[in-house]
Amino acid sequence: MAPGVHALGVAASRDPIVFVPESLRTDASVPLLVALHGAGGDAPGGLSVLRVAAEALGILILAPASRAATWDAVRGGFGPDTVVIDRALEKVFSFVPVNPQRVGVAGFSDGASYALGLGLANGDLFRKVVAFSPGFVPPGPQNGQPAVFIAHGTQDAVLPTDATSRRIVPVLKRRGNDVAYREFDGPHTVPPAIALEAGLWLDWTARPTP
Numbered sequence: 709m710a711p712g713v714h715a716l717g718v719a720a721s722r723d724p725i726v727f728v729p730e731s732l733r734t735d736a737s738v739p740l741l742v743a744l745h746g747a748g749g750d751a752p753g754g755l756s757v758l759r760v761a762a763e764a765l766g767i768l769i770l771a772p773a774s775r776a777a778t779w780d781a782v783r784g785g786f787g788p789d790t791v792v793i794d795r796a797l798e799k800v801f802s803f804v805p806v807n808p809q810r811v812g813v814a815g816f817s818d819g820a821s822y823a824l825g826l827g828l829a830n831g832d833l834f835r836k837v838v839a840f841s842p843g844f845v846p847p848g849p850q851n852g853q854p855a856v857f858i859a860h861g862t863q864d865a866v867l868p869t870d871a872t873s874r875r876i877v878p879v880l881k882r883r884g885n886d887v888a889y890r891e892f893d894g895p896h897t898v899p900p901a902i903a904l905e906a907g908l909w910l911d912w913t914a915r916p917t918p
Contacts, residue, residue, distance in 0.1 A: 722773035724796040725751045731766040739810035739912040744819030747778040761907035764916040779822035781846035814838035840898045855886040861894035
């Protein structure tokens, strides 16, 4: 597949997209990160958070879109969103040699909450989870022990850290997950440097050349 952004054709509306960076190595199996948008967002919005880091590090990005205004499990239970994500993953795996040991899920805000729920429920597939400013962990089954990276701005007025990440992190550690927690001085956003830090934490590719 040529570098750039491509629609996958697995949903009649709000179709998932895949981003193939110029830096992606094609001589070996590749790393894949599923990127989930925040509430009211779309597939390009999910990609935008990680696009620069993915290009710097050579990581394939799959960006789906929720069926409604936000992800199903954030509203009450896993359902139609997981069906579309499964279809998208199947399509990507059919034409790209994905490294099964280097598959992860990431998200921002509601997408971060969903990434935590999806990642913990499918730890055999998603070996690593990246959550930027999550609100909570949706209830659901747990399968495997994915490593988790959480980043949250200390000036976040939408999802304040005291009520969210600072409560989530100890729970995950008690469950036995390997958790890296990063607070930064900022609001409800993902600074490019934090996105790159998360990409480096994945430890899937060589560090970018300065």
